[in-house]
Amino acid sequence: MSITAVSPDVSLAYECFGDPEDPTVLLVMGFGAQMLAWHEDFCQALADRGRHVIRYDNRDCGLSTRFGEHPVDTDGLVAAVTSGDLPGAQAMVPYRLLDMAGDGLGLLTALGVERAHVVGASMGGMIAQTMALSAPERVLTLTSMMSSTGESAYGNPSPEAQAVLLGGRPADREGYVAAAEKELVWASRRYGDAAVLRELAAESYDRAYYPEGTGRQLGAMILSGSRAQALRGLRVPTLVVHGLDDTLIDPSGGRRTAELVPGAELLLIPDMGHDRPRELWPRLVDALVAHTA
Template sequence: MPIVDVSPAVSLAYDTFGDPADPPVLLVMGFGAQLIAWHEDFCRALADRGRYVIRYDQRDCGLSTTFDEHPVDIGQFIAAVSAGDLTAALAMAPYRLDDMADDGLNLLTALGIDRAHVVGASMGGMIAQIMAIAHPERVLTLTSMMSSTGESEFGRTTPEAQAALFAPKPADRDGYIAAADSGLLWASRRYGDTAALRDLAAQSYDRAYYPAGTGRQLAAMVLSGSRADALRELRTPTLVIHGLDDTLITPDGGERTAALIPGAKLLLLPDMGHDRPRELWPELVDALAAHTD
């Protein structure tokens, strides 16, 4: 898998699908998830619709650069934020979502791509929003999927989902894979698939087991604040996709995003949670192909 330097401090692992002559679509993954969370069959289906699809590992995840010199304990960080100790919380975080947005745009530059359609999921949706806000000249269209605006009152995580998300994961392979079952808490009620969750966990563990990065990614996400005012000024053609079964970022996060961005289209899917069930790929690919046309 190719790895490219996108700045003096960061190298990103990536791969591509389709013809480089086709319109480029950059897929931006979310919190703690490697590029393989964008299933290769999904990527190929989009590429078959005439798109040049690029997926990549965020910094501190997968095969990309890690920031081991800045350890962040998730429990300590959450405690500092909960106590209102912003100084302590800020001191823990070596980067922000803005830096992660720059990574994605710098990857496009390294690939010789001036402008691209940008599709972000979850935290990746937040990063994609920042790309469009900070560099609208480089973002042909924005798709914000299962994401939110950074406003604390929208897209809140249910207590059960939050407890499962931040519960310590077993370090051994078998335990790590078994723990993936907790993803059913935020998955599609109709199409939630334990076997698929465990398969992705196994692939992720074998490819690059690196739990230390999640604390820094969480800090970047929490400390980046609200994008509401900037989203009101955004003029990039935008599609917002959200699953009505989502308990990790509740649907009002997507509804609020679409309400703020002028002219944004909102697609609410009844049988999608904080996931992309294979059964919904045809609808998702159709929506993305139409939006990036």
């Protein structure tokens, strides 16, 4: 693991797998999740298929730059948005998805990578879409996984999944790890594994426990608005992947993304929720290798 500056204000923690001479695949993680959520074995499986893989912590997460000087009350943010007080909500949040997309592009620049295949999951898919829209000359292909377009009519969570997402976790290690089991609400119904969720939670807690960043990341998603019109003009080869068991971002989010992007390929995967269970890695790796060929 290394840390490098990607702009005057942001440094990112990252890790590379495989041969730098191979085509680069940049993996962009989602809301509140460290790069650990791209399991190292998954990254290595891609590297073994001839890809130079980079995973990294988004700003305000893991070991990357934190924006603690801008505290955000998540309940207050949601209340402001719900009541229509957009100026108030905007004043709370110091950055948007475009800034987070700039971080990923800045990391590629810092590592001497001119163009890359960009793969984003969940919020990471939103960031990856924004990278392709803002700098299409840098993005060889886009893969938007378990994500959506920013339109309020698509990709909405079930009430149960939303309650878990916004409910937070206990601050003590034992409680934090135990609470990870609640994420089974959006996991694959067939392959969801509480032990796997607890293992990732423990590893994440020990590496860099920082719940304060999630309010700002949530605000960045909410306040960045719809990408629908821009996606209609995107000319980057695009693969959209979505699990049919996903209750956190409904599969309509993936379907809508593929509908908007000209020529996009849509891969709907049975027995996949808002997760990447090990049992489905062969299918996901095959799809990514084919798309990034």
